[in-house]
Amino acid sequence: MRRLINQRISRPLAFFLGALPFIIAILLYMAASTERLSDNPNDKLLPAFSTMGDTLLRMATEENKRSGDILLWVDTLASLERLAMGVGISATIALLFGLTLGALPLLRANLSPFTTAISMVPPMALLPVLFIVFGLGEVSKVVLIVIGITPYLIRELQSRVSELPTEQWIKAQTLGANSWQLMLRMVLPQMLPRLVDALRLSMGAAWLFLIAAEAIASTEGLGYRIFLVRRYMAMDVILPYVVWISLLAIISDQLLKQLNRKLFPWYQPQ
Amino acid sequence: MSFIEFKKVSKTYGDQPVLDNINLSVKKGEFVTMVGASGCGKSTFLKMLSGQESASKGQCLLDGQPLTDEPSVDRGIVFQKYSVFPHLSVLDNVILGLEFAQSKLLARLFGKARAQAREKAMNLLQRVGLHSAANKYPHELSGGMQQRLAIAQALIKEPKILLLDEPFGALDPGIRADMHQLILDLWQQTGTTIFMVTHDIGEGFYLGSRLLVFDKVRHDPMAPNAWGATITYDLKLNQANHGQLAKSGDSAQEHSLYNDIQHSVHATARVQDEAGPSIGISTGVGA
Numbered sequence: 001m002r003r004l005i006n007q008r009i010s011r012p013l014a015f016f017l018g019a020l021p022f023i024i025a026i027l028l029y030m031a032a033s034t035e036r037l038s039d040n041p042n043d044k045l046l047p048a049f050s051t052m053g054d055t056l057l058r059m060a061t062e063e064n065k066r067s068g069d070i071l072l073w074v075d076t077l078a079s080l081e082r083l084a085m086g087v088g089i090s091a092t093i094a095l096l097f098g099l100t101l102g103a104l105p106l107l108r109a110n111l112s113p114f115t116t117a118i119s120m121v122p123p124m125a126l127l128p129v130l131f132i133v134f135g136l137g138e139v140s141k142v143v144l145i146v147i148g149i150t151p152y153l154i155r156e157l158q159s160r161v162s163e164l165p166t167e168q169w170i171k172a173q174t175l176g177a178n179s180w181q182l183m184l185r186m187v188l189p190q191m192l193p194r195l196v197d198a199l200r201l202s203m204g205a206a207w208l209f210l211i212a213a214e215a216i217a218s219t220e221g222l223g224y225r226i227f228l229v230r231r232y233m234a235m236d237v238i239l240p241y242v243v244w245i246s247l248l249a250i251i252s253d254q255l256l257k258q259l260n261r262k263l264f265p266w267y268q269p270q
Numbered sequence: 271m272s273f274i275e276f277k278k279v280s281k282t283y284g285d286q287p288v289l290d291n292i293n294l295s296v297k298k299g300e301f302v303t304m305v306g307a308s309g310c311g312k313s314t315f316l317k318m319l320s321g322q323e324s325a326s327k328g329q330c331l332l333d334g335q336p337l338t339d340e341p342s343v344d345r346g347i348v349f350q351k352y353s354v355f356p357h358l359s360v361l362d363n364v365i366l367g368l369e370f371a372q373s374k375l376l377a378r379l380f381g382k383a384r385a386q387a388r389e390k391a392m393n394l395l396q397r398v399g400l401h402s403a404a405n406k407y408p409h410e411l412s413g414g415m416q417q418r419l420a421i422a423q424a425l426i427k428e429p430k431i432l433l434l435d436e437p438f439g440a441l442d443p444g445i446r447a448d449m450h451q452l453i454l455d456l457w458q459q460t461g462t463t464i465f466m467v468t469h470d471i472g473e474g475f476y477l478g479s480r481l482l483v484f485d486k487v488r489h490d491p492m493a494p495n496a497w498g499a500t501i502t503y504d505l506k507l508n509q510a511n512h513g514q515l516a517k518s519g520d521s522a523q524e525h526s527l528y529n530d531i532q533h534s535v536h537a538t539a540r541v542q543d544e545a546g547p548s549i550g551i552s553t554g555v556g557a
Contacts, residue, residue: 165351165352167349167351167352167353168352168355170320170322170341170347170349171347171349171353171354171355171420171423171424172355172370173340173341173342174320174341174342174343174345174346174347174424174427174429175343175366175367175370175423175424175427176343176367176370176371176427177370177377178370178374181370181374181377184376184377185366185369185370185377185378186355189357189358190355190356190357264357265407266356266357266407266408266409267356267357268409
């Protein structure tokens with residue numbers, strides 16, 4: 001028999017093995033839920049799948065009696081808008097600073113210690129400051145995401161820039177490039193796919209900051225909703241919402257991955 | 271008149287000498303090949319020529335002017351790898367040099383200017399045998415084709431000097447022979463002055479019109495890095511014989527020189543090996 005490290009898994013088997021943990025988790029949940037509900041039909045902690053399905057359908061199709069909104073879509077739209085703004089602004093700032101910090105020694109000497117120090121500040125500790133400065137509106141939620149992920153993105157890009165082979169820097173200069181042209185034609189295009197990669201890695205943190213900000217001060221949003229219904233122990237809302245948030249995270253990750261493949265066919269991460 | 275002149279040039283890193291007392295005068299249009307054991311300063315010498323390093327002592331002159339201490343458009347370069355830009359197609363890699371010169375702000379050409387640049391680039395690609403791959407990305411090319419591209423990319427700037435840093439070191443023998451032919455053809459057509467570092471002494475004899483051997487003249491077994499290297503052989507190679515591999519040897523004289531050089535280079539390599547890994551000299555050889 002082959003060593004364990006050399007085992008080859010056929011496709012159907014790999015699919016089955018991959019699906020197995022999901023199936024087990026679902027079965028375990030169903031068993032526990034049925035058990036609790038048979039003791040007490042009004043139990044709220046582990047609602048049956050059918051209950052969760054009904055609730056989700058209601059939230060996705062029926063207008064809320066008080067506000068007249070269809071809550072799931074209003075929440076999703078509000079959250080995605082904040083997320084997109086936060087991530088978009090972060091990416092722009094990171095591209096600007098990561099590129100110049102990576103390429104220009106003068107700026108690096110000047111700003112690198114500062115960005116390193118800033119990236120050590122826990123963003124959540126700054127949330128009260130943001131609420132005081134920007135109020136409880138949209139701005140502070142977006143700014144929390146920006147503060148949360150931008151330092152990481154800058155440092156990541158800066159180190160990707162410095163990983164470009166010395167040969168390329170020399171070559172571009174022998175072709176007559178000045179610093180600006182070199183950054184524009186050699187560094188920037190090669191950093192774009194790496195920025196997308198870095199964004200994929202920081203999406204988890206972005207969601208974290210978004211939900212935290214929404215939980216504390218908001219009037220709609222996915223994070224707001226789950227923290228709101230927590231008061232009624234409405235697990236039949238919370239659990240589907242958590243699954244929906246995870247699904248959105250997976251979809252956005254895949255979209256970014258496809259984007260990289262489509263736009264940058266020359267890019268092959270090592 | 272000498273085109274490139276080195277006058278009493280030395281290079282030290284910290285207190286470690288790498289090159290001692292280099293005196294050299296090269297005429298326009300020479301094909302200078304440089305051989306020597308690892309750590310004997312041939313790459314450092316090339317870096318001084320390219321502007322990546324500056325001399326610690328002495329003068330390096332190009333056309334009577336001191337060499338600038340950063341890479342410039344006078345001096346084209348081809349490395350063993352990473353010479354081409356992975357995010358640009360073959361054609362764009364070649365056009366890039368023209369775009370830097372003609373479009374200061376955007377470094378991009380459009381319309382008629384681009385069409386002209388394209389034509390010039392395609393001509394050059396034709397000459398290196400890459401015109402049918404013009405729209406591919408470098409990662410779709412073989413190692414030999416990538417080096418052809420790197421050469422075309424450098425030549426579009428019509429540099430005064432072309433620097434080749436072990437350009438064929440990573441290629442298969444058959445491909446190497448093709449590349450040898452290509453570089454000799456291009457050299458004869460353009461009349462460019464070429465400096466080429468190689469590990470392969472046979473290649474040095476075969477390609478060069480002049481061969482420099484870098485070696486240490488003095489060894490101290492207790493302090494293997496106490497002495498720098500210098501040019502120990504400076505050979506005019508027989509032009510009539512040019513393009514014949516000296517190893518297979520029409521010329522008895524070159525054949526015996528080949529053996530001498532191989533012997534001394536190997537001896538230096540062995541002494542260095544026995545003295546343990548050389549500490550701290552980063553000449554970038556093979557790195």
